[in-house]
Amino acid sequence: MAQINVTGLTFGYEGSFDNVFENVSFMVDTNWKLGFIGRNGKGKTTFLNLLMGKYEYQGSITSNAYFDYFPYVVSENDLEKTPDELMEKWKPGVESWRVMCELPKLSVETELLYRPFKTLSFGERTKIMLAVLFSGDNDFLLIDEPTNHLDMEARDIVKAYLAEKKGFILVSHDRDLLDACIDHVLVLNRATIEVQNGNFSTWWDNKEKADAFARSENEKHLKEIGKLKAAADRTARWADKSENSKIGFDPVKENDRSISTRSFIGAKTKKMQSRVKSFEDRMNREIEEKEGLLQDIEETIDLKIMPLKHHKERLIECRDLSLKYIDGNENVIENLTFEVLQGERVFLSGANGSGKSSLIKAILFQNANFAGGNGVNDFMGGYDADADVIRREATGKNGSHATDSQSMGKLSLSGELKVASGLKISYINQDTSHLKGSLMEHAQKNGLDYSLLLAILRQLDMNREQFAKNIEDFSEGQKKKVLIASSLLTPAHLYIWDEPLNYIDVFSRMQIERLIEKYAPTMLLVEHDVRFREKLSSKEIFL
Known part of the structure; x- marks a missing residue:
């Protein structure tokens, strides 16, 4: 058992207006299962990097512990190698037999260690990295957002695995995961830092x-x-x-x-x-x-959304729908039947690769006016690489009613998929890599009111200093907030959000929950946050 003592820590990025940490002092024990909580951009990942010695800082961080960080860096060249070849690079001195002992606890077959890394699913990569991470002695492990992009089954496996471990800092915004895995919290409040005994719910109740x-x-x-x-x-x-x-x-x-x-x-x-x-x-x-009484209170402002009323009650209807990629042999979705009615919040559930994003893709490009470019507000990016192909192939086809093996770009559709004519869709894609340039350029490109965009981002607790930066320099959570703010500014009949809460902090998640409860927009969502889904779902479709 050892301690990590932080004394007078001061750190700021070069060129930044404010320091990320200002004369901060606290102590944590390396035997704890520590949850790290705070708003996006408050410095959680920065602090982990300071522990790893990546930046120079003022003050002192003292500990006898050896730190190791998840996720490990994987370069383009590494994708061709196997995890067995990579683990020595990730964790020098690691022993293969110890990794193999950890893999069954994560429901991973040992033979995956000998496959090229690029052939592994995101969940398999995460589990193998965690197995390597926990294969050392007396390490204090820094685990940064381990469940992003994981399906429910993989999340449950990772949750059960971490619940049996100790000696780590876990950065996560997943309330269910934090409750299951931690016994202490380290909280970056608005003005102070506190360390408290208990899990997320205990801390939240005390707060x-x-x-x-x-x-x-x-x-x-x-x-x-x-x-x-x-x-x-x-x-x-x-x-x-x-x-x-x-x-x-x-x-x-x-x-x-x-x-x-x-x-x-x-x-x-x-x-x-x-x-x-x-x-x-x-x-x-x-x-x-x-003075100081209200300095740490999170005064979240209620957000607004502008849903449109459609003249039809049924916005989407699927009957015996099957989808497959043209270059594939098997259907990704088979004989699916469901409908989306106005006012419903429909959640798509299923393992990674079960076809959730493919179904969303089919709906987007099936939308009646998509070929003309004005039926889907796809400013959030999404499937830009396929967009022109699908637009060309959709030309001349009935956009609102697809049947019998119609081709939609790289997707082949059979069965029936009906999308109400004139339907306006606001879409958030799970990918943020397409976001580039300034916020003003983003607003101009997508026909958004720049002042309103900034106002919503302030309501989502983004600092004004961020507005001067290019979006590619934002944290992942801040990029997600740009997508959410853009969607909220878009009047639509249907809001399709594909994993919108990845990297989004707990307070903003609660803010978005209140928004959806109040305005009850029609939504089709993919989201693995258990608390979010349980609170808002009116219908769940399992793929």
Whole structure:
């Protein structure tokens, strides 16, 4: 058992307006299962990189522990190699037999170690990297977002695996995962850093109570300050009036006054001025006690969305739908039947590779006006590489009603897929690699109101300093917020979101949950966040 002591840590990126960390001090134990929580852009990944010694900083980080980081870096050349060849590069000195002992706990066959890395699914890659990560002795492991892009089954396997381990920092925004795997939390609040015993739910419950107490105390101090201000103002006016009456008086109207009363009035004025000073001192004490009460409260602003009302109740209808890629032998989807009605929030569930994104792709390009470019707001990118092919091949076909082996670009469709005519779709793709340039260029390119885009991003807690950067320099969570803000600005009948919450912080997830609950837009979603799906789903389709 060892400790990691952080003392006076100060760090900022070159050219940045603000430091990421400013004189930060705390201590954690290397025996803990530590969950790392904070808003996007607050410095979680930066702190892990500081532990790995990647950046220079002021202050000190002291520990006897050896740090190892997930995910391991995989270059283009590495894709041709097998995990067995790569593991020595990832974790020098690692022993293959120890990795093999970890693989069954992650439901991974040993033979996958000898396949080219590029042939492995995302879930298989994640599990093999975790097996290598946990194959050392006395390491303190830094695990950064291990479940992004994983299906539910893979997430459950990773969750059960991590629950049996200890000695790590886990960066994740998945509330279900954090509750299952951690026994302490390290929280980057708005102004402070805290370390607390318990899992996510324990911390969140304590935070809500602390926030309620802080608001109550703040309100009490504000009322007291208001009373003191009124009393001080009233007493000051009395003192001024009394002071002004010291010299000069009308002997007829004020026959009880004489020159000798001047000292009495002066003494009374001095007493009242002393009382004013006492009020001001009490006010300053109240203000001092009030300061800092609300510094860590996450005041999330309710978002807005502008869903359109379609003249048809049924927006999408599938009957015995099968999909396969033209260059493939097997169907990715077979004999699927479902419908999407107005007001429904339909979640697509299934393992990676079960056809969720392929189904979304078919719906997007089946949309009646897509060939003309105005039926789908696909500014979020998506399938740009196939777009021109599919537009050309869709020319002359009935866009709202596909049957019997129609070809949609690289997809072949059989069965029936109906999309309501005139349907406007706002789409978020799970990929962010297409986002480039400034926010203004993004807004102009996609016909968005630039001022409103910035306003929504501020509501999603993006700092104004970020607006001066190019989007490719944003964190993954900040890029996702650009996509979500763009979608919210787009009036649509149907919102199709493909894994929108990857990398999105917990507070923004709750913000988006409230938005969907309030405005009830019609949605078709792929999302593996258990809490999000349980709270919002009106229908679930298993592929």
